Amino acid sequence: MNLRGTASRTPAGGMRPGGADERELLNRVGARDLDAFERLYRLYQPRLARFLINLVRRPQLVEEVLNDTMMVVWQTAGKFRGTSKPSTWIFAIAYRKAQKAKARWPDPVEAKGEDRRASAEPEPDEQLRHSRLHDALITAMNGLSADHRAVVDLTYFHGMGYREIAEVLDCPVNTVKTRMFHARRRLRAAMIGSLPDWL
Amino acid sequence: MSNPAFNDAVHDEAEELLPWYATGQLNPADRGAVERHLASCARCQRQLAFERQLIEQVRALDVAVDSGWARLRARIVRPPRSASTLARATRGFWDILRRPGVAAIATAQVVLLLVAAAILVPMSQPSYQALGSSGAPATANIIVIFRPGSTEQDIRELLRASDASVVGGPTAANAYLLHVRPERRPAALAALQSADIIQLAQPVDDARS
Numbered sequence: 001m002n003l004r005g006t007a008s009r010t011p012a013g014g015m016r017p018g019g020a021d022e023r024e025l026l027n028r029v030g031a032r033d034l035d036a037f038e039r040l041y042r043l044y045q046p047r048l049a050r051f052l053i054n055l056v057r058r059p060q061l062v063e064e065v066l067n068d069t070m071m072v073v074w075q076t077a078g079k080f081r082g083t084s085k086p087s088t089w090i091f092a093i094a095y096r097k098a099q100k101a102k103a104r105w106p107d108p109v110e111a112k113g114e115d116r117r118a119s120a121e122p123e124p125d126e127q128l129r130h131s132r133l134h135d136a137l138i139t140a141m142n143g144l145s146a147d148h149r150a151v152v153d154l155t156y157f158h159g160m161g162y163r164e165i166a167e168v169l170d171c172p173v174n175t176v177k178t179r180m181f182h183a184r185r186r187l188r189a190a191m192i193g194s195l196p197d198w199l
Numbered sequence: 200m201s202n203p204a205f206n207d208a209v210h211d212e213a214e215e216l217l218p219w220y221a222t223g224q225l226n227p228a229d230r231g232a233v234e235r236h237l238a239s240c241a242r243c244q245r246q247l248a249f250e251r252q253l254i255e256q257v258r259a260l261d262v263a264v265d266s267g268w269a270r271l272r273a274r275i276v277r278p279p280r281s282a283s284t285l286a287r288a289t290r291g292f293w294d295i296l297r298r299p300g301v302a303a304i305a306t307a308q309v310v311l312l313l314v315a316a317a318i319l320v321p322m323s324q325p326s327y328q329a330l331g332s333s334g335a336p337a338t339a340n341i342i343v344i345f346r347p348g349s350t351e352q353d354i355r356e357l358l359r360a361s362d363a364s365v366v367g368g369p370t371a372a373n374a375y376l377l378h379v380r381p382e383r384r385p386a387a388l389a390a391l392q393s394a395d396i397i398q399l400a401q402p403v404d405d406a407r408s
Contacts (some may be wrong), residue, residue: 052264053262054262118274134256134260134265137256137257137260138260138265141257141260142261151396152257153257153262155218155219155222155224156218156222156253156254156257156258157257157258159222159224160224161224161225161226162216162219162224164224177215177216178215180215180218181214183214184218184250184253185392186203186392187253187257188253188394188399189399189400189401190251190401191249191252191253191256192399
């Protein structure tokens with residue numbers, strides 16, 4: 001399964017389609033237009049895959065949750081009233097599906113919430129291939145809870161505002177801001193700490 | 200006359216909104232408030248510059264590949280000698296000692312070693328205790344920056360609560376190097392990172408004071 005999206009450069013690359021296009025697609029999906037649904041699927045697969053891998057952390061679960069999500073979209077698109085953006089509505093469905101999947105398959109990695117790299121021996125060869133910054137950021141991201149990771153990725157990668165994120169994650173706006181504040185502190189520390197001249 | 204409490208509230212609110220300011224996802228009212236605050240807050244200006252670097256880095260992450268690799272790597276790379284391997288090695292040692300013939304020689308050598316240790320260990324202890332030489336190793340495994348204005352009492356209480364000792368610093372960047380027992384490091388980092396007086400707390404490896 002390809003989890004790298006070709007259309008996933010949403011905020012910076014401008015590849016995210018306009019809300020009006022997506023609304024039109026959803027309307028057609030609501031009228032049982034399978035071609036329109038395939039287009040919507042291809043549009044959302046990479047974005048949802050990235051969102052979901054941050055939440056469920058099991059690649060084999062991502063496709064299952066993603067297709068369950070899109071099945072709900074297929075079945076209920078006719079009821080979409082347009083009070084929120086199509087992306088908010090679809091991501092919110094994906095989040096709920098991910099929560100159910102996580103209840104069935106608790107994430108063993110996340111439960112530890114540790115700093116794995118701290119206990120690992122330094123590997124000069126690996127450091128030649130990867131930048132310290134990249135490794136530090138990955139470690140810091142992995143050290144965050146799934147909900148913190150979700151807020152970070154929805155903000156930075158998917159280009160959502162904090163109100164939209166609150167709607168997707170079904171939580172208060174202040175919770176989104178607080179999660180982001182703490183996540184940034186960890187990520188920022190990881191970035192600073194990885195600079196070789198820091199000491 | 201400015202009200203410091205009010206300014207703090209404005210600062211905190213603007214700081215929280217910086218990520219969405221940087222991604223252009225604020226409504227006009229929020230954006231205006233952040234811009235007004237940014238004009239006079241050097242700290243938020245620095246944070247915004249950092250925010251933009253962070254955005255670039257996070258967008259460049261390939262989450263599926265990177266997180267998959269991190270998990271696989273964690274299965275391959277283990278601490279050099281875990282408790283279980285040490286236990287296995289110890290069991291192997293005793294198995295050898297219990298072999299007939301080895302036992303008698305080994306017993307005599309162990310007695311000799313114990314006698315030697317009883318003589319040599321006291322000799323190796325320094326006859327005086329220098330101020331601050333509490334026996335902490337000189338290897339730093341955490342780096343911290345305290346917020347300006349933190350008091351000595353705040354710092355002392357936090358270090359005690361985190362089981363951390365200062366082994367170096369201040370560096371050119373006003374950072375201090377700490378040592379905690381390796382098994383305590385995740386908990387100590389969590390405690391430090393959640394403390395109000397800490398601006399930055401970050402693990403470091405192989406840092407000498």
